[in-house]
Amino acid sequence: MARPVIGIIGNHYLINDEYPAHAAGQMNCEAIAEVCDALPMIIPSCPSLVDIPALMDACDGFLFTGGRPNVHPEEYGEEETEAHGTFDRSRDRVALPLIRACVEAGQPILGVCRGFQEVNVAMGGTLYPEIRDLPGRMNHRMPPDGTLEEKFELRHEVTFTKGGPFHRLMGAEVVMTNTLHGQGIKDAGARIVIDGLAPDGTPEAIYIKDAPGFALSVQWHPEYKASEDPVSRPLFAGFGDAARSWAKGERPAILKLA
Numbered sequence: 001m002a003r004p005v006i007g008i009i010g011n012h013y014l015i016n017d018e019y020p021a022h023a024a025g026q027m028n029c030e031a032i033a034e035v036c037d038a039l040p041m042i043i044p045s046c047p048s049l050v051d052i053p054a055l056m057d058a059c060d061g062f063l064f065t066g067g068r069p070n071v072h073p074e075e076y077g078e079e080e081t082e083a084h085g086t087f088d089r090s091r092d093r094v095a096l097p098l099i100r101a102c103v104e105a106g107q108p109i110l111g112v113c114r115g116f117q118e119v120n121v122a123m124g125g126t127l128y129p130e131i132r133d134l135p136g137r138m139n140h141r142m143p144p145d146g147t148l149e150e151k152f153e154l155r156h157e158v159t160f161t162k163g164g165p166f167h168r169l170m171g172a173e174v175v176m177t178n179t180l181h182g183q184g185i186k187d188a189g190a191r192i193v194i195d196g197l198a199p200d201g202t203p204e205a206i207y208i209k210d211a212p213g214f215a216l217s218v219q220w221h222p223e224y225k226a227s228e229d230p231v232s233r234p235l236f237a238g239f240g241d242a243a244r245s246w247a248k249g250e251r252p253a254i255l256k257l258a
């Protein structure tokens with residue numbers, strides 16, 4: 001059987017400060033190809049170029065990657081302030097409706113960092129613009145200097161709910177993760193279940209209650225060294241298995257009844 005196709009929702013970049021491009025990191029593509037055993041397909045996150053039904057027909061699952069621009073606060077009913085930083089409105093307009101449509105259909109999704117935040121907002125949740133300003137919270141931002149190894153080093157524990165989906169998938173209740181984000185979940189969206197927390201109480205792992213398909217998201221970056229990291233590997237392998245089932249035409253029971 002051909003490998004399933006996983007759409008990668010990446011970001012806009014300006015190459016040499018003038019040439020607009022859609023791109024996704026090599027680490028994301030490797031995680032999809034090598035751990036999910038799927039074909040990585042980078043999607044231009046631009047509503048004038050793609051539409052949700054066509055994307056869902058073309059792909060068997062979607063990875064919502066990290067990205068520096070933040071989800072626009074208008075998407076969760078708040079005014080824009082300087083603290084909210086930069087935005088990518090085109091990505092918001094593709095990612096948020098695509099997440100809602102996939103959750104409803106049971107088509108597999110995995111949210112990473114900004115993608116994790118998008119999943120929460122798509123389900124009606126809100127975000128803090130800068131969690132390091134909150135009392136008792138640590139700085140989860142990427143170290144501004146240093147090598148890639150230093151930026152992606154494992155920096156804090158995440159504790160999963162005993163017996164929850166992440167605990168079962170990883171086979172461990174406490175794991176170590178990297179951390180490269182400024183924002184974080186304020187109010188969890190409808191059906192969002194927080195299944196993993198950093199030591200300072202920051203939500204790190206979520207799933208969607210009663211979602212008919214794979215719908216897990218993490219605030220850290222599992223794509224880093226995905227094939228060797230004991231936390232990343234089961235996450236991407238489980239996502240790949242879900243996309244393979246979707247590609248074979250296996251549909252959640254809720255759809256079979258329709």
Ligand SMILES: N[C@@H](CCC(=O)NCCCC(=O)O)C(=O)O
Binds near residue numbers: 068115184
């Ligand atoms: N903007 C959000 C999400 C942070 C995030 O996804 N960071 C990864 C950046 C990787 C890249 O530059 O492509 C926040 O800061 O919380």
